[in-house]
Every structure is written in C-alpha cells, then in structure tokens.
Amino acid sequence: MQRSILWVLIAFLAVSCNQTVNKEGDNQEASKTEQIISATIVELLAAPADYQDKEVAVSGMVTHVCKHGGQKCFIVADDGETQIRIVPGGDIDEFKVEMEGSTIAFKGTFRVQTAVLAEEQLEDYESKEHHEEEQSHSSAEKAEYFLEAVDFKEVTQ
Amino acid sequence: MSWRKLNRWIHRELGFLFFGMTIIYGISGIALNHSVARHWNPGLITKATSIQYPGTLQKADVDRATIEKILELTGEKENYKQYYFPNEDHLMIYLKGGHITVDLPTGSMQLTKIRNRPVFQELNYLHYNKPKKLWTWFSDLYALGLVLIAISGLFLIKGRKGITGRGGILTIIGILIPLALLIVYLWL
Incomplete structure (x- = not known):
C-alpha cells in the first residue's frame, strides 16, 4: 500500500513540474509590450x-x-x-x-x-x-x- | 491477488484517499446548485436594515454635510468610501463592507452589510478551480479516482445483492433518472 501511495505522489509531482515549464512560456508571452x-x-x-x-x-x-x-x-x-x-x-x-x-x-x-x-x-x-x-x-x-x-x-x- | 481482491483494494484505498475531496465537492456542489438556481448566494452574507432619515431629500440638496449626517445615523462614519446618484430619486453611499441606499423623496434608507460567508467561500474557491496550478492536477486525479471508485463499487458484492441482482437494478435507476431529466429539460 505504501508503495502505491508513493507512485501516486510521484505522478502528481511529475505533472506539476511540467506545469511550471508552461507557466514560464506564458510569462514570456505576457511580456510583449503593446500600445495602450x-x-x-x-x-x-x-x-x-x-x-x-x-x-x-x-x-x-x-x-x-x-x-x-x-x-x-x-x-x-x-x-x-x-x-x-x-x-x-x-x-x-x-x-x-x-x-x-x-x-x-x-x-x-x-x-x-x-x-x-x-x-x-x-x-x-x-x-x-x-x-x-x-x-x-x-x-x-x-x-x-x-x-x-x-x-x-x-x-x- | 484475485481480481476481486484487487477491486476491493482499489475501492477501499481510493475511498480513504479521496474522502476529504468528496466532502469538499459534495458540500460546495449543493451550494453552487442553489447559487445557480438563485435561492441564495453561497459566497456572501447580506444583511439589510431599514433606517429613516429625519425628513425628505432632493438630489440638488445633497452635500457633504448630508452624507455625514446619514453616516452618523447609520453608524457607518468609519466605513465611508464614495457616493453617487443612480437616478434622480436615489442616493447610493458606498461603504467598506456594504452600502446605504437612500430613497430621497421619502427619506427611507436601507443599510446593506455584505460579508464573505465563511467555509462556503473557501469550498467554492476550490470547486471553481480558482487556484489553478497544482489544484487542477489534484482535482483531476480525484475525478479519475471517483470513476474508479464508482466502477469498483459495482463489483464489491457477489450474488443477490450485487450487480447481477438488486445492485444492478439500483445502478440502472441511477442512470435512468439523470437521463430522463436530461430528455425532459433539454430535448422536450
């Protein structure tokens, strides 16, 4: 049972790390300057x-x-x-x-x-x-x- | 391990793991249902009190002194923000945590205090996926877990009370009710 819970946590963290990369991409997009x-x-x-x-x-x-x-x-x-x-x-x-x-x-x-x-x-x-x-x-x-x-x-x- | 043993194991372990999530989504689900149906606002508590202004008012006569007097009468001097006239007959005074609506021709005032509803506000914050980020993934995991709990639940018991007996009938009823309501409300 302990092993299975560990797998769940590993999978969860792996997905979360991927999300951080996407966020950096979004920030670059947002940094484009536009005339207001x-x-x-x-x-x-x-x-x-x-x-x-x-x-x-x-x-x-x-x-x-x-x-x-x-x-x-x-x-x-x-x-x-x-x-x-x-x-x-x-x-x-x-x-x-x-x-x-x-x-x-x-x-x-x-x-x-x-x-x-x-x-x-x-x-x-x-x-x-x-x-x-x-x-x-x-x-x-x-x-x-x-x-x-x-x-x-x-x-x- | 036999498949039945594995099935029971999945149902039990996921049931324990996602107990908290089921409570969060269950309670906030009821709140959001009634929010959409307009029975109440789960995020806010609103309390209205009626107070009479001594005399009547006209838009042209309202000045800072009038506002001060109204704030004094309502005990909201410390909470004043700004005021404006929604129309010729009404004055709206905005406060920190509410507002005062004044009916100028009659002098009747309504003090409305608004505050966040504890617990429900937090639960709705999670239900609407406002945090995004990690919460998206954990709630996705929960949704997947819920599907597994439901499927594994079908095969927990063998025999008369199981999926081949009474359990099967209840399962069919549980599928037919939403289906029937969908047909009635969406297509008929």
Whole structure:
C-alpha cells in the first residue's frame, strides 16, 4: 500500500513540474509590450469604432459588481451617469464585491460585440444576474460595448 | 491477488484517499446548485436594515454635510468610501463592507452589510478551480479516482445483492433518472 501511495505522489509531482515549464512560456508571452490608449468612458462610448479591439486604459468608480461569481462590474464616468461594463479577462478570475464604491483604473481590450457575442452576453445577462427592477447599470449591462480587463488597480477608496 | 481482491483494494484505498475531496465537492456542489438556481448566494452574507432619515431629500440638496449626517445615523462614519446618484430619486453611499441606499423623496434608507460567508467561500474557491496550478492536477486525479471508485463499487458484492441482482437494478435507476431529466429539460 505504501508503495502505491508513493507512485501516486510521484505522478502528481511529475505533472506539476511540467506545469511550471508552461507557466514560464506564458510569462514570456505576457511580456510583449503593446500600445495602450488612455481614454475616458464618455470618449470610448462616443466613438467606439476608434477604440474597437484596442488596448485601452479607463477608470471610474465601481457602481456594481455581479454578486453571482463576479463575472462583470460597472464603472461610472465623471458625469455620474454614463456607465460601462467590465468583464474579466487574462488572469483575472472575478471581480470582488469589495470593489464597489472604489475608483479603479482598468486596462484591457475595448470590445464591440458581434451578433454571436451579443447572443452569448444576453444568455449571461438572463442566467447569471437578472434584476427585477431596472438598475442604473442596466443599459450598460445590455450594451454592445464592454471592456475585457486584463489588469486593474485601485486609484482611491 | 484475485481480481476481486484487487477491486476491493482499489475501492477501499481510493475511498480513504479521496474522502476529504468528496466532502469538499459534495458540500460546495449543493451550494453552487442553489447559487445557480438563485435561492441564495453561497459566497456572501447580506444583511439589510431599514433606517429613516429625519425628513425628505432632493438630489440638488445633497452635500457633504448630508452624507455625514446619514453616516452618523447609520453608524457607518468609519466605513465611508464614495457616493453617487443612480437616478434622480436615489442616493447610493458606498461603504467598506456594504452600502446605504437612500430613497430621497421619502427619506427611507436601507443599510446593506455584505460579508464573505465563511467555509462556503473557501469550498467554492476550490470547486471553481480558482487556484489553478497544482489544484487542477489534484482535482483531476480525484475525478479519475471517483470513476474508479464508482466502477469498483459495482463489483464489491457477489450474488443477490450485487450487480447481477438488486445492485444492478439500483445502478440502472441511477442512470435512468439523470437521463430522463436530461430528455425532459433539454430535448422536450
């Protein structure tokens, strides 16, 4: 029995070592430098075609984080009204509810949804978090524009 | 060693080895089931309290002094972060660990405190494979072990109560139930 447990542990460690090599490869990939455009939420939404699929940096106060898995959050512009949806990308697994009320600077890719993406997002909207009443972020939730964030940093609290 | 002896050995040893993992996935599985069904949020505990503001408010009149007064009334002065107006009639004050929603025309306030639910949060962290890395491999190993435990379990007992008797009937029922529900919910 001791021998068999030893084999299990050896197999486990062998697989783990292989994973470390892959991680190094990922890091090299991530180190590629790309040009990042700094923009406000209003600027992004005023001319979405100019920013489509480009790396952008945008900041704002987080008004809402999806409580069912943290797979989206919303930030509001300085006008206090315009909001944009942020979804996790890259190494970000989820957004924490603690982010609500904090001003966060996000870096990521500005996406304009295709028909396929829009359909997927609609399914997500209906299945993950559906509010009975219209919320201030509802239009941003259903909007065809969003930011796929790969990094974020709290600016103030 | 006969194949039956080997089968029992596999079932027993893997059963012991993966006891902890079965508990983790079993409990978090129930929690996630109900999370998806929206019965409750296994990751967070939310507590709401209603408090009345003395008088009514208008968006244009809300200033730092108003915010201070609300924070004092709710006892949340130390936890203040920022505020904004979701619409003309509502004020949202964000706190560390929650928020205050104020209905301006009526002055009714709702203090919502949010905190992480202990144990479930950690179990879900593992169930969703948030750690990745080593956890991916160990949980894969567990999944494989679970298949082996299930298959070896079929052949533990011989005779009337085994796979050729009552055990076989129970096995078929256990396969037919998910199959029937799949047909009803997915294809009908």
